[in-house]
Amino acid sequence: MIDLGALHTQVRDILETGEVRAVVGWRRGSRGMLAEPVTIATPEEAETLVWDPTCFHNLSLTLVEERKKPSWRPGKPIAVVAKGCDARSLTVLMQENCFRRDEVYVIGVSCAGSGVLDERKLAQRLPGVEPDSAAFDGDAFVCATAGGEDRIPARELMADRCLECRDAHPKLNNVVFGEAQPRAFDPPFAALARFEQEQVGVAERWQFWQRQFERCIRCFACRSVCPMCYCEECVVDSINMAVGADTTAAEKANRIRWIERSASRADNIGYHMTRALHLAGRCIDCAECERVCPVNIPLRLLNNKLEREARVAFGYEPGASIDLPALVASFRDDDPNHFIR
Amino acid sequence: MEAILDKKNLNDWIAALDGWDAYAPALEDGVWSYRPASANAALAHPNTVQPPKGFAFPQREIFFRFEQIKGEAPRLTPVQPEPGRRVVFGVRPCDGRAVPRMDRVFADHVDDGYYRARRKDLAYVGLACHKPQSRHCFCKSVGGSPVSTEGLDVLLTDLGERYFALAVTDVGKALMQAGGALFAKAGASERKAVEQAHAAAVAQPQRGVADAAAAPAALKAGFDSPLWEELAQGCIGCGICTFLCPTCHCFDINDEVTGAAPLKGQRVRTWDTCQFPDFTMHSSGHNPRDTLGSRLRQRVSHKFRYFHENFGMLQCTGCGRCVSQCPVGIDIVQVVNRVAGSI
Numbered sequence: 001m002i003d004l005g006a007l008h009t010q011v012r013d014i015l016e017t018g019e020v021r022a023v024v025g026w027r028r029g030s031r032g033m034l035a036e037p038v039t040i041a042t043p044e045e046a047e048t049l050v051w052d053p054t055c056f057h058n059l060s061l062t063l064v065e066e067r068k069k070p071s072w073r074p075g076k077p078i079a080v081v082a083k084g085c086d087a088r089s090l091t092v093l094m095q096e097n098c099f100r101r102d103e104v105y106v107i108g109v110s111c112a113g114s115g116v117l118d119e120r121k122l123a124q125r126l127p128g129v130e131p132d133s134a135a136f137d138g139d140a141f142v143c144a145t146a147g148g149e150d151r152i153p154a155r156e157l158m159a160d161r162c163l164e165c166r167d168a169h170p171k172l173n174n175v176v177f178g179e180a181q182p183r184a185f186d187p188p189f190a191a192l193a194r195f196e197q198e199q200v201g202v203a204e205r206w207q208f209w210q211r212q213f214e215r216c217i218r219c220f221a222c223r224s225v226c227p228m229c230y231c232e233e234c235v236v237d238s239i240n241m242a243v244g245a246d247t248t249a250a251e252k253a254n255r256i257r258w259i260e261r262s263a264s265r266a267d268n269i270g271y272h273m274t275r276a277l278h279l280a281g282r283c284i285d286c287a288e289c290e291r292v293c294p295v296n297i298p299l300r301l302l303n304n305k306l307e308r309e310a311r312v313a314f315g316y317e318p319g320a321s322i323d324l325p326a327l328v329a330s331f332r333d334d335d336p337n338h339f340i341r
Numbered sequence: 342m343e344a345i346l347d348k349k350n351l352n353d354w355i356a357a358l359d360g361w362d363a364y365a366p367a368l369e370d371g372v373w374s375y376r377p378a379s380a381n382a383a384l385a386h387p388n389t390v391q392p393p394k395g396f397a398f399p400q401r402e403i404f405f406r407f408e409q410i411k412g413e414a415p416r417l418t419p420v421q422p423e424p425g426r427r428v429v430f431g432v433r434p435c436d437g438r439a440v441p442r443m444d445r446v447f448a449d450h451v452d453d454g455y456y457r458a459r460r461k462d463l464a465y466v467g468l469a470c471h472k473p474q475s476r477h478c479f480c481k482s483v484g485g486s487p488v489s490t491e492g493l494d495v496l497l498t499d500l501g502e503r504y505f506a507l508a509v510t511d512v513g514k515a516l517m518q519a520g521g522a523l524f525a526k527a528g529a530s531e532r533k534a535v536e537q538a539h540a541a542a543v544a545q546p547q548r549g550v551a552d553a554a555a556a557p558a559a560l561k562a563g564f565d566s567p568l569w570e571e572l573a574q575g576c577i578g579c580g581i582c583t584f585l586c587p588t589c590h591c592f593d594i595n596d597e598v599t600g601a602a603p604l605k606g607q608r609v610r611t612w613d614t615c616q617f618p619d620f621t622m623h624s625s626g627h628n629p630r631d632t633l634g635s636r637l638r639q640r641v642s643h644k645f646r647y648f649h650e651n652f653g654m655l656q657c658t659g660c661g662r663c664v665s666q667c668p669v670g671i672d673i674v675q676v677v678n679r680v681a682g683s684i
């Protein structure tokens with residue numbers, strides 16, 4: 001269990017001493033029970049930070065966005081509250097030189113034994129009822145509603161990625177709250193294995209994915225929320241090149257459009273295949289893309305599939321250590337594939 | 342025209358609508374959306390994830406195809422909207438109120454032939470809300486009501502085993518007449534029941550915009566408020582709030598090239614959104630609306646100020662989708678209340 005008071009004290013201290021210039025965390029939002037991301041810069045705000053099963057967001061995204069702003073200056077570190085998965089994404093970002101280790105102060109929060117809840121599972125479990133708050137009591141989620149309290153066993157409400165969490169205790173940290181406990185739930189890739197059992201043939205799977213991609217509305221929430229999708233230019237944007245004052249008209253007119261921006265099935269598939277491949281060996285399974293998708297496309301399956309490929313083919317685990325090279329930048333004498341050696 | 346329809350006759354009524362393609366909400370892959378009505382359609386849905394706006398204004402539509410053989414004049418082949426009358430069942434009153442707002446933009450203000458061609462053959466059969474569909478509904482505070490008939494052709498009210506059907510337009514009347522004997526005369530007791538149901542629905546508590554009438558002026562005064570950036574802090578700049586909004590209508594037009602020799606392709610209209618950075622990107626690379634706060638201000642001001650300045654009505658109907666579907670919980674009610682309240 002996390003001692004929120006101790007976390008507040010820590011946050012207050014590092015802001016007071018000026019060890020960090022800001023802290024990214026979660027606070028109560030105005031949208032029902034949900035926590036929302038917030039960046040605070042004064043010690044007085046420390047107590048507004050919360051920790052509960054609605055702290056879904058992978059806050060390393062806030063850092064990435066901050067880093068992209070023209071106003072970004074290297075300097076004192078920014079602190080970020082990070083769950084196990086979030087810490088793995090910070091690790092990947094450091095492996096890829098988005099940040100130096102000393103630019104980020106990681107306040108780890110361990111979800112050992114718990115995890116965040118899945119709003120879709122909640123909506124099925126309590127149809128038509130949106131709780132005022134949700135907490136975790138060790139075995140179950142406790143949802144407070146107008147009609148009282150509902151205790152729902154962890155298994156029934158927990159997000160799939162948490163059930164299968166690779167490491168709930170943030171390894172990369174400057175300070176960490178909560179214990180390092182072994183997980184009691186599913187092994188990694190359990191949902192993917194279920195899917196592969198249900199949809200056996202290639203034709204079946206192709207049909208399944210066509211139906212999923214057909215309804216994509218290309219809102220790009222999956223890309224916007226992904227800390228690994230930090231490219232300045234993206235092949236799916238209408239302006240997919242960095243345009244400057246000296247870019248010529250011909251350059252603009254002749255920009256390459258691999259994938260059209262309008263939502264047709266073929267272009268949607270092109271978008272999702274590109275994104276999945278660009279995340280191979282980088283996606284750390286925070287599953288934010290799947291959570292935010294308004295039309296419920298099971299994007300996590302795609303990313304998990306490629307994560308497993310990287311694991312099986314190269315023995316590679318994304319986000320394991322900042323001292324390891326990134327997958328596509330690595331060469332090992334003991335690579336299991338002989339054609340590489 | 343008022344009449345009573347037994348719920349078990351709903352599908353027979355739909356089947357009796359000769360010459361109309363019917364659509365109704367269905368749950369597929371965990372998402373409520375409008376689908377071709379099945380033979381056992383039931384109107385027991387929370388509000389759909391996507392509003393019915395795509396019936397008149399689809400996310401993607403082809404205007405014309407082009408082809409040019411080198412040295413020859415380009416050949417254009419216009420593409421017309423697919424013909425046919427369509428009736429959409431189960432439209433909630435907030436989404437009904439979106440219809441005249443879209444009409445203002447595409448049929449009154451300008452004459453958009455593609456929109457008009459679809460719209461003239463569309464009918465909406467609404468379903469009154471007995472209680473808010475979610476805790477994010479705020480229709481009452483923006484001039485709507487859970488039993489509003491605005492924009493609908495028929496309004497159904499659920500009376501347990503039966504619907505009380507009210508024809509709002511001539512098209513609605515014709516739809517009900519096509520049901521013939523499936524509809525029974527509404528008596529005094531049914532009238533009373535529907536009045537009570539409506540009064541109870543309207544009495545249900547909802548959250549809301551504090552003072553919608555004052556919002557346009559207050560947002561104007563608050564244009565330079567630092568609150569915009571503060572409230573947009575968590576925003577990830579995706580297209581959810583605008584694409585799912587029943588009244589957001591911005592679009593982009595692109596030539597999609599499908600072949601090089603001969604050069605051919607199609608001109609396509611597709612939804613666009615003020616929340617994407619390239620929406621306002623100039624060809625010089627300069628972007629006048631380059632912060633999340635300035636984009637939030639645009640979205641909220643369009644709903645609560647610019648549309649009002651142009652057409653004398655608020656554009657937001659309080660459906661709550663942009664709140665409930667936002668990945669980070671950006672809440673338009675709070676945004677309007679905070680900015681207006683700071684003036």
Ligand code: SF4
Nearest residue numbers: 216217219220222293
């Ligand atoms: S979030 Fe869902 S609907 Fe939006 S672009 Fe991604 S897959 Fe498509």
Ligand code: SF4
Nearest residue numbers: 576577579582667671
């Ligand atoms: S307000 Fe929410 S839904 Fe809208 S662009 Fe921002 S993150 Fe996306």
Ligand code: SF4
Nearest residue numbers: 586657658660661663
């Ligand atoms: S602005 Fe939001 S609440 Fe208002 S109509 Fe659009 S989606 Fe619904």
